[in-house]
Amino acid sequence: MTSTADVGTGVSLQYEDPGIAVLTIDSPPSNAFSWESRRSFRTALRRLSEDDAIRCLVVTGTGRAFTSGANLREDEALDDAELAAYLDDFGGMLNALEEFRSPVIAAINGATVGGGLEFALACDIRIASSEAFFIAAGVNVGLIVSFWRLPRVIGLGPAKEILLTGARYDAAQALNWGLVTEVHEPGALLPAAMRKARRIATRAPLSVEATKSSVNQAFELDFEEGQALQTAKFLEMFRTEDHKEALRAFFEKREGDYRRR
Numbered sequence: 001m002t003s004t005a006d007v008g009t010g011v012s013l014q015y016e017d018p019g020i021a022v023l024t025i026d027s028p029p030s031n032a033f034s035w036e037s038r039r040s041f042r043t044a045l046r047r048l049s050e051d052d053a054i055r056c057l058v059v060t061g062t063g064r065a066f067t068s069g070a071n072l073r074e075d076e077a078l079d080d081a082e083l084a085a086y087l088d089d090f091g092g093m094l095n096a097l098e099e100f101r102s103p104v105i106a107a108i109n110g111a112t113v114g115g116g117l118e119f120a121l122a123c124d125i126r127i128a129s130s131e132a133f134f135i136a137a138g139v140n141v142g143l144i145v146s147f148w149r150l151p152r153v154i155g156l157g158p159a160k161e162i163l164l165t166g167a168r169y170d171a172a173q174a175l176n177w178g179l180v181t182e183v184h185e186p187g188a189l190l191p192a193a194m195r196k197a198r199r200i201a202t203r204a205p206l207s208v209e210a211t212k213s214s215v216n217q218a219f220e221l222d223f224e225e226g227q228a229l230q231t232a233k234f235l236e237m238f239r240t241e242d243h244k245e246a247l248r249a250f251f252e253k254r255e256g257d258y259r260r261r
Contacts, residue, residue: 007044010037019055019201030068031061055201060107069115098122107193108132121149127182128171129189140166204242
């Protein structure tokens with residue numbers, strides 16, 4: 001069953017069974033985030049995060065762009081204090097996306113530029129259309145972006161090339177570097193994202209969420225801290241009814257019926 005919800009300007013929200021939400025950035029031609037569309041996106045994230053039925057989120061764009069990030073024309077009109085607030089607001093949206101309770105799949109349909117690359121990096125899984133391309137545009141416009149997230153995703157060497165050249169890289173190169181994990185023809189992109197989302201949405205949700213939250217901490221923990229977190233989360237999941245149901249479903253060769261407990 002498919003249904004839609006109004007979340008405001010520049011973003012559309014669609015619900016798909018089982019427990020999948022699709023957020024589409026719709027701010028042509030480049031799908032840049034204005035103040036209004038950022039507010040709409042964060043409103044949607046808050047609504048979805050409070051809905052326990054949501055088990056996976058897919059994010060994509062309309063037309064030939066995924067997103068170009070912040071609207072640079074809005075930036076030009078701001079003084080230093082206003083610009084700092086603007087950046088905090090944009091960064092807050094990215095953090096909310098990265099920290100979203102359930103996994104987030106970026107179905108990257110086209111141009112992913114500047115802050116749009118940072119937006120994609122805040123998602124958990126990235127798959128791309130063969131028509132997608134990626135530009136870390138900071139050095140092209142005398143700014144700096146993506147230096148923290150990008151090396152953590154693809155490693156220091158490739159990240160330096162992308163960041164220091166400001167060059168355009170196609171989906172095949174992004175796949176080679178691990179920036180995306182799959183490349184599909186344009187018409188096959190969203191169906192591929194939905195298949196992956198359905199796979200995630202039919203796993204035990206408490207386990208999926210604990211795994212995402214723990215993986216997000218992986219590079220910030222030393223060995224002992226990592227082992228302690230692994231043990232604590234394993235024991236926490238072991239005690240759940242969903243773990244018992246997952247075992248029953250596995251042995252009975254059926255989908256699990258999970259109750260988040």
